[in-house]
Amino acid sequence: MLVEHGGKGARMADIAKETGISRQALYLHFKSRTDLLVATTLYTGDQLDVEGRLAPSRAATSGVDRLRLYIDFWGNFLPEIYGVGKALMMVQDTDEAAAAAWADRMDAMRDGCRAAIDALLADDNLADGWTRDKAIDAFWTMLLVPNWEALTIDCGWSKTDYIHHMQTIAERTFVRQS
Amino acid sequence: MLVEHGGKGARMADIAKETGISRQALYLHFKSRTDLLVATTLYTGDQLDVEGRLAPSRAATSGVDRLRLYIDFWGNFLPEIYGVGKALMMVQDTDEAAAAAWADRMDAMRDGCRAAIDALLADDNLADGWTRDKAIDAFWTMLLVPNWEALTIDCGWSKTDYIHHMQTIAERTFVRQS
């Protein structure tokens, strides 16, 4: 339902109706709507074999490859978690727990960014003008959901467009050009 | 109030209290909270002399300068409209009119992006791999509020950090490196 309606159209009553149980029964299983959304996020992550998908970027032999492959992973992964992620983002402003849960997910994504930048550093291939931390911050920011939203939803980019151009941006930005 | 609380803490009752009139009197002047927020956005824009601030980037003699000066403008301008902008963004999901109003503001920002990319094209200085439209999309996305939020609020970057590094990213990404 979240995927279909872009994060909306999934009130507790809607979910109850769709699953064929009463609204109150939902509260017997999840202590709040946020709790349900978080559980859904985690479940979705499990279903999608994140570890397996991350394998290629982890196996990369150079920093440049790691950067490129991580973007490839993310560009394929993000659309699949977008629905529930969006729902979580939409209640961030009113719900502390939702904000924390989503921040945690984004923090996990940040680990990948850190690994990619560190791989560039190991090759002595990080472009001039970046400290390690600033580069990680910038790369992480580039991959955040609102950018994907703007490019694919507002601007109509395809998944391929997104991945390809993000790779271009990241390489030109972070890889020393010789 | 919006600036102080980062877009929150300004319910109709709060605003009424602060201004010393009744909550209902607010509805005599603004037909809805969104209407008030939009009016505030426009008023703020007027107060800040947008045209004057844009002058330097418009006067740029090269595409590279135009790109750099537009980011400079934006990096100084955005923090001043962030409060009310954030409030508008926060109700986007529930309020169609707010979404439209904010989209309109972002569209105005996009004009500046278009002008900068066109200036690069005029110099035959747009980096390989970009069509005009894709470059405008990408540059516009880079400047969107969530990126500024992530970098300054989440990552603790200063205004100078933001401007400087965004300039670096944009130049490496969009300017042909010779």
Added chain:
DNA sequence: GTGTCAATTGACACAGTGTCAAGAAAGAAG
């Protein structure tokens, strides 16, 4: 037959937006 567990129904509290009706304060005009 009794206990337990999950579910149901229906009612209600709460926050915040927006609406409505009745009246009050204050100045302008005769």
Added chain:
DNA sequence: CTTCTTTCTTGACACTGTGTCAATTGACAC
């Protein structure tokens, strides 16, 4: 000094959606 108009106030209420509570039902186990 009255009368009209405009603006504001007070207080009540509707609506949406989340979350809570109490009483009840149905099913299965022992």
